[in-house]
Amino acid sequence: MRTVRAYLRSRGRLPASLMDRYVSVFSLLMLIAVAGQPLSGMFAGLAVPADPARMGAGVALLALTLAGFLAAARAAGPVLLPGADASWLLLSPLNRRHLLGRTARVLLGVAVVAGALLGIGLLAVLGAPDQHVWRVLGALVVGVSAAVGGMALAVLGQASQSWRFWLTGAVAVLLVLAVVAVTGRLRTVLAIAASAPLPAVTAAAAGAALLSGLLVRQAWTSLDRIPTRALMAASTRAGHVAGAAVSLDPGALTWIAEDNHWRARKLGSRRWPSLPAPFALAWQDWRRLGRRPGRLAAMAATAALPAVLAQAGGSPAALGVAVLAGALAVAAMSTSGTRRDADNPALSRLAGVGLRPALAARAALPALLSGTWAALALAGVTLTATAPWAGAGHSLAAGGLLAGGSAWWLFGPLAAPALAAGALRMARRDPIDHSMPVLDTPGGAIPTGPLFWAATGPDLALLGTLPAAAALASAPADLTSFLVAQGVASVLVLAGYLWRARAGGGKAR
Amino acid sequence: MYDSIVSVDALSVELGGNPVLRDLDLTVAPGEIVAVVGPNGSGKSTLLRCVAGLQPPTSGDVRVFGRPPADDARFWGSVALLGDEPAWYPGLTAREHLELMGAVHAQARMTVDAALELFALEERADAPPLNLSTGQRQRLSLAATLLRPSTLLLLDEPERGLDTAFRAALAGLLDEYAGEGGTVLMATHDQDLAAIGRQVSPSGVSA
Numbered sequence: 001m002r003t004v005r006a007y008l009r010s011r012g013r014l015p016a017s018l019m020d021r022y023v024s025v026f027s028l029l030m031l032i033a034v035a036g037q038p039l040s041g042m043f044a045g046l047a048v049p050a051d052p053a054r055m056g057a058g059v060a061l062l063a064l065t066l067a068g069f070l071a072a073a074r075a076a077g078p079v080l081l082p083g084a085d086a087s088w089l090l091l092s093p094l095n096r097r098h099l100l101g102r103t104a105r106v107l108l109g110v111a112v113v114a115g116a117l118l119g120i121g122l123l124a125v126l127g128a129p130d131q132h133v134w135r136v137l138g139a140l141v142v143g144v145s146a147a148v149g150g151m152a153l154a155v156l157g158q159a160s161q162s163w164r165f166w167l168t169g170a171v172a173v174l175l176v177l178a179v180v181a182v183t184g185r186l187r188t189v190l191a192i193a194a195s196a197p198l199p200a201v202t203a204a205a206a207g208a209a210l211l212s213g214l215l216v217r218q219a220w221t222s223l224d225r226i227p228t229r230a231l232m233a234a235s236t237r238a239g240h241v242a243g244a245a246v247s248l249d250p251g252a253l254t255w256i257a258e259d260n261h262w263r264a265r266k267l268g269s270r271r272w273p274s275l276p277a278p279f280a281l282a283w284q285d286w287r288r289l290g291r292r293p294g295r296l297a298a299m300a301a302t303a304a305l306p307a308v309l310a311q312a313g314g315s316p317a318a319l320g321v322a323v324l325a326g327a328l329a330v331a332a333m334s335t336s337g338t339r340r341d342a343d344n345p346a347l348s349r350l351a352g353v354g355l356r357p358a359l360a361a362r363a364a365l366p367a368l369l370s371g372t373w374a375a376l377a378l379a380g381v382t383l384t385a386t387a388p389w390a391g392a393g394h395s396l397a398a399g400g401l402l403a404g405g406s407a408w409w410l411f412g413p414l415a416a417p418a419l420a421a422g423a424l425r426m427a428r429r430d431p432i433d434h435s436m437p438v439l440d441t442p443g444g445a446i447p448t449g450p451l452f453w454a455a456t457g458p459d460l461a462l463l464g465t466l467p468a469a470a471a472l473a474s475a476p477a478d479l480t481s482f483l484v485a486q487g488v489a490s491v492l493v494l495a496g497y498l499w500r501a502r503a504g505g506g507k508a509r
Numbered sequence: 510m511y512d513s514i515v516s517v518d519a520l521s522v523e524l525g526g527n528p529v530l531r532d533l534d535l536t537v538a539p540g541e542i543v544a545v546v547g548p549n550g551s552g553k554s555t556l557l558r559c560v561a562g563l564q565p566p567t568s569g570d571v572r573v574f575g576r577p578p579a580d581d582a583r584f585w586g587s588v589a590l591l592g593d594e595p596a597w598y599p600g601l602t603a604r605e606h607l608e609l610m611g612a613v614h615a616q617a618r619m620t621v622d623a624a625l626e627l628f629a630l631e632e633r634a635d636a637p638p639l640n641l642s643t644g645q646r647q648r649l650s651l652a653a654t655l656l657r658p659s660t661l662l663l664l665d666e667p668e669r670g671l672d673t674a675f676r677a678a679l680a681g682l683l684d685e686y687a688g689e690g691g692t693v694l695m696a697t698h699d700q701d702l703a704a705i706g707r708q709v710s711p712s713g714v715s716a
Contacts, residue, residue: 258599262637269635272608280612288600336599346595351613354582
C-alpha cells in the first residue's frame with residue numbers, strides 16, 4: 001500500500017516544501033494566539049451553575065444535534081474514497097484496511113471536532129458550579145466519546161446490517177430523549193447530573209471513553225469487512241456531492257436524491273383533478289407532497305424546534321432567525337415543479353401556461369406550508385412560555401412573546417406570501433456564477449458567486465418579512481401595527497415578484 | 510390570416526464564430542409536413558431552435574404565424590416542440606404526465622387512455638418516467654406532444670430510440686396530424702420518416 005501511495009504522490013502534486021510547513025505552523029500559532037483569549041473567556045463564562053429550567057431544552061437540542069450527526073454520517077457512508085481511488089485501488093488486491101486507513105483518520109478527526117463542540121454545549125447546559133477545569137475536561141471527554149463512538153457505530157453499520165440496526169436504534173433513542181427532555185420530565189435527573197460530585201463525573205467520563213474505545217476498536221477491525229458495493233456507492237455519492245458543490249450547482253444534489261427516491265417507489269396513477277390550467281400545472285407539487293407523508297410529518301415535527309430553542313434560552317434574534325429561516329426552508333421544499341421548469345422548460349412549453357399565472361398558482365402550496373409552519377412554531381413558543389412545566393425558566397425571547405399576547409401566530413399566515421415569493425425566487429435562480437470576482441480578505445479569499453447564489457431568494461423573503469423580523473427582535477407589547485405592516489409587505493413582495501417575473505435567464509428571475 | 514405557417518428569409522446563424530446556417534430560405538404552408546435532412550452538424554436542430562424562438566439569428570428573418578417567434582404562453586399555445594428528453598416532474602407516473610398535459614389544455618386531441626394505447630405504454634403507465642427504457646421515454650414524450658392541441662409541430666429527431674415498427678407507426682400519426690390541418694417541421698435522419706413530407710436540407714432544397 002505504501003508503495004502505491006508513494007507512486008501516486010510522485011505523480012501528483014509536489015510534496016510540501018519547508019516554506020509550506022513554516023506557513024502552516026505560523027498560521028496555527030496565529031490561530032491559537034487570536035482564539036486563545038476569547039476561548040478562555042468563554043470557558044470562564046460557563047463556570048457558573050446552569051439555570052435548571054433551561055436544562056431540559058438544552059439537552060434536547062444536544063440530543064437532536066447528535067442524532068443529526070449520526071444521520072449525516074450514515075447518509076454519507078461514512079467510509080468513502082476519492083473517485084479515482086474507488087475506481088482503481090478498491091478493486092485491486094491491496095490491503096483493504098491500509099487503503100481505508102486515511103479515510104478512517106479523517107473520520108476520527110471530524111468526530112473529535114464535533115465531539116468537542118458537543119462537550120462545550122454540554123457544559124453550557126449543565127454548568128460548572130465548582131472544580132471548573134475538571135468539569136470542562138469531563139464534558140469534553142463525554143462529548144468527544146459520544147461523537148467518536150457514534151461515528152464508529154456508523155462505520156460498523158456500513159459493514160453489517162445488525163450494526164445498522166443498532167445505529168438506527170441509537171438515533172431513535174436520541175430523538176425520544178429529546179422529546180422527554182423538552183417536556184421537563186428529566187429535570188430531577190439533570191439537576192443531579194449538574195451537581196454530581198467529581199468522582200461521579202470522572203466515572204461517567206471514563207465509562208463513556210471506554211465504551212467509545214471499544215466501538216472504535218470494533219470499527220477498525222470491521223474496515224476489512226465493508227462490502228465493496230457499499231464503498232463504491234458511498235464514494236460515487238461523495239463524487240456527486242463534490243462535483244455538484246464545487247463546479248455545478250448544489251441544487252443538482254437534491255435532484256439526484258429526488259430521482260433516486262422515486263425510482264425506488266411503486267406508484268399508482270390517480271386521475272388529475274379538473275382545475276383551471278395554472279392550478280392543474282401546480283397540482284404536481286401537491287401530489288408529490290401527498291406521496292411523501294413522512295417528509296410532511298418531519299416538517300410538522302420541526303415546527304417545535306423554535307419552542308425548544310426559546311426554552312433553552314435562545315436570544316430573540318436567534319428565535320426570529322429560526323422561525324423565518326425554518327418557514328422559508330419548508331416553503332422551498334414544495335417548489336419542485338418550478339425548479340424543474342427553471343432547469344429545463346421543455347414540459348412547461350408543452351403545457352403552454354403563462355409564466356405569471358403558473359408562478360401565482362405555484363405560490364399557493366409554499367405559502368400554505370410556510371404559513372402553517374410559522375404559525376405552529378410561534379404558537380409553540382407562546383404556549384411553551386405559559387406552560388406550567390416551563391416555570392420561570394422560559395427565555396427572554398419567549399417572555400417577550402408572552403408580553404405581546406397570543407396573536408403572534410398570525411405572523412405565520414401573514415408572512416406566507418413573502419416566504420412563498422422567496423422560495424419561488426430560490427427555485428428559479430441561475431446556477432452559481434463562478435466567473436464572479438473573488439474578494440481577497442485577511443481571513444482568506446471569498447468567492448462572491450456562491451454568496452450571491454445563496455442570497456438569491458432569502459433576500460426577497462427577508463425583505464417581505466421585515467415587520468415580523470422587527471417584531472420578533474423587539475417583542476413589542478402591541479402587535480397590531482406590526483401585523484398590518486406584515487400583511488401589506490407580504491402582498492407587495494409577492495405581487496412585485498410575479499409582476500417582474502420573466503422567462504429565460506437573468507438575475508431577476 | 511397568413512399564407513405560410515413558417516417563413517424563414519435569408520437566415521444566417523453563427524455559433525462561437527462558426528457559421529452553422531447561411532442565407533437559408535424556407536416556407537412551410539399550413540397542413541404541410543417538412544423534413545429537414547442532412548448530416549450531423551449541418552444545422553438542422555439550429556434551424557428548429559430558430560423557428561421556436563430559442564436561438565436568435567445572426568441575420569435574416571424568421572416568422573411563425575406571421576410574427577417573430579416569442580417564448581411566451583401565446584406562442585406555445587399553438588406550437589408543440591419535441592427536442593431533447595424533458596426533465597420529468599418528480600413524483601408523477603407516466604400516465605399522470607399525460608393527464609397533466611390533458612388537464613392544462615382545454616381541447617386535448619385524444620384521451621389519455623387512447624394515447625397510452627397508441628404509444629404502447631399501457632403496461633408501463635404507473636411507472637415513473639425515469640424507470641422506462643430510452644425508447645419508452647421517447648414514446649412518452651411523443652404522446653405528450655401529440656396529445657395536446659397544436660397548429661405547428663416542431664420535432665427534433667423524433668425517431669431517437671424508437672424501434673423500426675414504431676417509426677413506421679409514427680409516420681402514420683404525423684400524416685394523420687397533417688390531415689387534421691396541422692403543420693409539421695421535423696429534423697430527422699430516418700429516410701422513411703422523411704419520405705412522408707417535403708425534404709429540405711439546411712444547405713438548400715434537396716427534394
